[in-house]
Amino acid sequence: MQSQPSERIDWRAVKVWQIQGVFKALTMAIPLVPAVFLVREFSWPLWVPVLLAVVVILYGIVEVALLPRLRWERWRYQVQQEEIDLQRGIWFIKRTLIPMGRVQHVDTRQGILMRRYGLATVIISTAAGAHQIPALREDIAGGLRDSIVRLAQVSDDVL
Amino acid sequence: MSFESRRLHLLGIALVFLKTLKDLFLPLLLFLVSQVFQRGYSLFWLITGGVGVSLLLLAWGFLSWYRFIYYVKDGALIVEQGVLARKRSIIPRTRIQAIDLNQGILHRLFNIVSVRVETAGGNKPEATLVAVSRHDANALRQALTVYDEHKEEGYEETGGVYKRLSFKELFLFGATSGGALGLVLSIFSGAWALLDDVGLELDWLLYFSWVGERINIVFLIILVIFILWLLATLGVIFKYGRFTVSRHGDRIQMTYGLLQRTQVSIPVRRIQAVRMVEGILRQPLGYFTIQLENAGYGTQSAEKAILWPLARPKELKFILQKFLPEFNLEASLETTLETTLHNTLHTSLERLPQIARRRYALRSFFPVFLVSLPVFIWLPWGNFAVILPFLGGLWGLWKFHDAGWSLKDNMLVLRCRSFARTTVIVPSGSIQSFAVGSNPFQRRVGLVSFSLELASKSHFGLADIPVSVGVNLMGWLRTRQAKTTPGRL
Incomplete structure (x- = not known):
């Protein structure tokens, strides 16, 4: 790989x-x-x-x-101009590629526990479903969300 | 184009009336029976009660019709409805995936249609206008079509390219639908449960010798199966009779049904993938069904939009060229696809490595083995369950044999088998996400699995491709993505 x-x-x-x-x-x-x-x-x-x-x-x-x-050891992510790249899994190691043009919207979410530690999850939605990057520091998560939105130029016409 | 606020066709009242009557039929019947038991049978009560209920339902139908208003304003379809609770839905036309027209028998008598507006997301149609005059339906469609480049003239259209299913093909489509199998199974299991309920304990040996003496019974069973098969075939014939497909500018349109006419109209840019499905009964005859993966339909609707019910490999090229040139692969691959669709030899598709063979067999062997183990141990005649896991293993080998993929420019061709063999053509632009993964066993032999998601909520994938191929596929998607702008085709 x-x-x-x-x-x-x-x-x-x-x-x-x-x-x-x-x-x-x-x-x-x-x-x-x-x-x-x-x-x-x-x-x-x-x-x-x-x-x-x-x-x-x-x-x-x-x-x-x-x-x-x-x-935690396995979890990696990278946001690039054209794609979002995720890697996770302990038994089944999975690498996911989300083309930037397919991103529909991006959310950040915090549960009670996460808030206590100042962490947030970034949720990336495409027309087919949602992908998560769990547990980033709040400010990093917010910045990531905004930069993905900017890169994806989320528009209404794109499905 | 403007479309002023209006109500449904007057027949809408009757349709709501009939639907409520249908929904309330059981409770009403129960109520009636209980009344008859309590007060005794009285013609007077029956008639006044019947008339009263009918009047109430009619009034309800009228009110729902009266309150149901729809119009197009600022590029959005707005529907206001509800008798007790008012509801207002706004559907922007850019969100509309498909506008389907339906005709039941009543509709046909009055030459009106039922209009279903579908959007992405959600499993049911966003809005259903149960009774709309043909004129209004066309006006509505035009008002909601984003590109107003063609005028649609009702059902039997003459413009554009057009193809109609012959009766022979229709019959074959029905006969091989496998619907009979479902009917037979459900009836058998029903009868089984009934026998169990009655508490009939069957002595199997006795039972079979009894059957052997009365061979007529066997004929009877065969006859019943035959009749069920005929019924299923007829069902499909009625549902898909007079199937036509046509292409008008940026829309593809399928119309079918003998009694109830259904019209499905899909914007081509919403089509995510095309798949060729060779059912188990159809594959030996060299036929397959061409289906469309359409972003407008949720996972709930089991029926994918059928582009063409029964095609031969020879016709594939013609159909794709005529109706979906966007999905037409280069001639070279196309011809090889033709041959591979009926030959089981894969000449153009790349195949899985031989190390994957054993893994496929075992992957299908073990689940069946676990299920049939208790059967083997506890059930009488369970010894026969010994063969089930091996059948499972063979089935796995069959899957291995049929699996394949191919890359051509911006198209990924993928083939796999569950029961039917499915070959799917996916343009890179409709891939919503792409994943490659492996478990420790796969890592040891250098294999990975991959899967991709489409906006139609389907996913396709293959297990046990070589790592290098996984890397290639990822690279292919990356470079393709860099070239295509958002919004494919």
Whole structure:
């Protein structure tokens, strides 16, 4: 493959993803409550909640300690005059090319977590769908958005 | 061109009436039945009730008709409607992708049309004018056409280039539609569920010997399948009968239907790609369907706009030249495309490397294997499920065999198979995004997968092309992009 796109996303993305990972694991832990209840009240075998807990803990470790770091490591982007170039993926490494002329509009978006860390996601929409560059520093994201819009000269006639 | 505010054709009242009646039919029936149970059967109540409900519905129809106003102002179609809640939609004409005319049986009696205005995005038509006189429809179309270079004269047009489907072709199109298969399957599964419900436990051996004794049953089943097939064929014939395609300036127009006439009109610059689909029944006969990837239609509508229902490879060149010269490939590739469409030999398309062969077979083998494993273990007669994964593997080999691509100037030709074999011609300018990716197994043998997205919300791609080809394709798109200005063709 060709050389990678030049820019990295903000390193604090790792922290945001780690926190999100904790929440994901906590959501997965919800079935533990009825499982424990079933063991206590209906004498279900103990291994049911234990197995569940082990799965949740493993999942949490992967989502917190492993994936965010790898994800950040791989994520690259580059905005050039004629195209936007994205690279991402841990298992399946994917390189996406969006021709500048196809860009319809560009948004920046911040969730609560992202705002706390001063990060924003840039969302690039084409007629076929949206592509994201996650977790850039707010000012970088804003600047990127504006420069993509300028390059794309978003017009009504273009589909 | 101006188009003053006006109401729908008066028949609109009747159409709303009938539609509401249809929608309310079940609740009304239930209500009726419950009334009959409670109060006993009374002719007087039935008649007064029926008349009352009809009057109410008619009044509703009249009000909706009265409140429905449409006009063109400042280059936008404006539709005001709603009896209880008022709604006003404004559709700028630059956003309009297609204006379709439809005619049901009632419409045909009164020579009026139903107009559907489609825009990009969204899965349903932006506005539907259920009853418009022919005169108004033409005026509306002209008012909304961005380039007013031609005058359209209703349905059977004489100007421009024009082609009509013969009855023989139509019949063949219906007969090979495979719609019968769907009908048969649904009826069989229905009957199956019924048997299950009744709680009939079938002793299979007994059952088969019973059938063997009564061979007539087998004939009966064959007869039923034949009748279903005939029905499906008839359905397609009615739907696509008298198919014509014509080209007028920057628009391509398809008109079809025996009873209900449908007219689809698409601006050529909205066409994202052309695809040739060889159905499993059609491919052996050397026929394929030419479809258009059109930006105006959402993913929901399963029917892609059909440019031509049943074409032979020989006709492809003629059809593309006549109706879509924008997509006409250079003669050299065109002729080779002709031969490759019916030969299974790929002479012009580049093929996948041999290392991909095993991967294709396994990719289709494993999912089927996982599904048929429980069948094999638990179901009686499940031993036969052993062959399913191998059939899956063969199917994968078939996919491998048919996959191919080719680059010609600004066109990418891509072929792949799911069930039907599809060959698609994509101009570089309609590619919305292009992705190349690989998993660790692919990286080990130097293969990548690629996929591209179109504004019609479809995506096309191939798994397991060599890395070098992936790089080439990216480079091709880059250089093409630098040359073409936004807004393709």
